[in-house]
Amino acid sequence: MFTEEKKEEKSLNFLEEIVEADLQSGKYTQIITRFPPEPNGYLHIGHASSICLNFGLTKKFPGYTNLRFDDTNPVTEDTEYVESIKNDIRWLGFEWEHELYASDYFDILYNFALTLITKGLAYVDDSTSDEIAALKGTPTEPGKNSPFRDRTVEENLVLFERMKNGEFPDGSLTLRAKIDMAHMNMLMRDPILYRIKHAHHHRTGNNWCIYPMYDFAHGQSDSIETVTHSICTLEFAPHRELYDWIIEKLEIYPSRQYEFARRNLNYTVTSKRKLLQLVQEGYVNGWDDPRMPTLSGMRRRGYTPESIRDFCDRIGVARRENMIDVGLLEFCVREDLNKKALRRMVVLDPLKVVITNFPEGVTEMCHSENNPEDIAAGVREIPFSREILIEKEDFMEIPAKKYFRLAPGKMVRLKGAYIIQCDDFVKNESGEITEVRCSFIENSKSGQDTTGINVKGTLHWVSAAHAAPVEIRLYDRLFSVEDVSSEELDFKEYLNPDSLHVITGYAEPALLDSNPGDSFQFLRKGYFAADAESTAEKPVFNRTVTLRDNWAKASESK
């Protein structure tokens, strides 16, 4: 018997095509990519895409990927971020070849600047920031030369050295490339290469008071590392001309830049500035708040690395603007957790049910599979007794059409236990149903049912006497509009007021056997992960995502 391996050949994305062509033409025998975060914030779902792209390329083709921190702006950067970034990349499932820092190249970069000055391709400018802006021109008007543009090489060398030595205050002088103030590409109008910042750097301390700009650090860092394919987002496309110019004038290793469109998720913000604001102004409880689209937040929420990688894989990569439905991300995590998560019964909004024909004070053990998708996960014991708890929404005094849960006279299966029939119910003075009275059907116990009765509905339940109260945090999307950037008001105006509800749930005893980070499927309710701070004394579960719910969908549309 032959089991034919019919692996559907997935077509290459445009970056893979470029790499494959470069490999086939013999331009390279191996490729080198890099993931270049600035350590000024936590990694988010958008970064995951870039990580999967860069590391994915060298997984598919010969070569390796470096982690390089783009730490050229000391005032916003911090080692806290360095650590979280490394942790998140590893959690996602990737390992870099070398851990590198642009700041390691400050000496080399300084010498590159000297080379440019010596070649008459860079000059020290005394202009203020406003003056530089004023002479820059606009996209439709050419700029004008700075009055300091024609200093001699010697003068520039001396001034640049004095800049480095700390003889000038912040913002007083800059080093600029001498290119063309009338260039169509604004970035080529004598871009600033170095600026003065008397600031403490997280790695170089107070060794430097001049720091290179992105354009004078990124391309050269790529070149120093002989990165073959430097992949970045579309907004850097105009920088490519400058990237190439610097490499050409410095006559260094010609790394090449390729751009892809950043991935946008609806109902989500991934701007570092906005995320920082949410954290600093207390709209969320830190970078790892489970509502945050940060990798640390998603981890705490219960997202698995596999599901995030699968998501990145499914959305692909291209060069056009996009808005991806967050529902796809939810689909990915459901699909992964469906295979892995152990099932447990937890009642979130309890209603007491008394089984009137079941003896008082007796506990009977029932059994249920831990995961119907995975027989190897085994079965567990669940105590059953005279008083149980079910969800309020699982009983209706006057059942709606096609409602096949509990209602007067109706029968339902209690998952893993007996079929019960509703005989009566009790209301309080305000008309609220406080108790449902049922009788269980003899010989209908799960696994040994000889009654032949076919019921439409199966409910999750928990024995009242054995129920363990657990804190449950119900999360919903953080924003109530698809795209805050296309709305008129400040993005915080669109925060979803219902993004978090904390309730007490009543769990079957088996749930208590869990550790922080463990994921479970609460039957019929969704996937939940034990919070990082969950303890045996105070168990806390975060809802990762609800289950698909066709009944809720159908009732909504009515």
Place this chain on the structure above:
RNA sequence: UGGCCGAUGGUGUAAUGGUAACACAGGACAUUUUGGUUGUCUUAUUCAGGGUUCGAGUCCUUGUCGGCCAACCA
């Protein structure tokens, strides 16, 4: 009135001059001791006009629409 980059179902990605495919979302049915899962079916004159060609989503051209570019941020 500038330059650069884009445009394929509701969404995302394919089709590399030769039958518009896959996934998600939506809809229908079946299965089910989770209204979960699973299975089947279903949803597009490829932004518009013109051109090249036996043949165009793909090449050329014009237009329209969208994004990006004037931080001592990355």
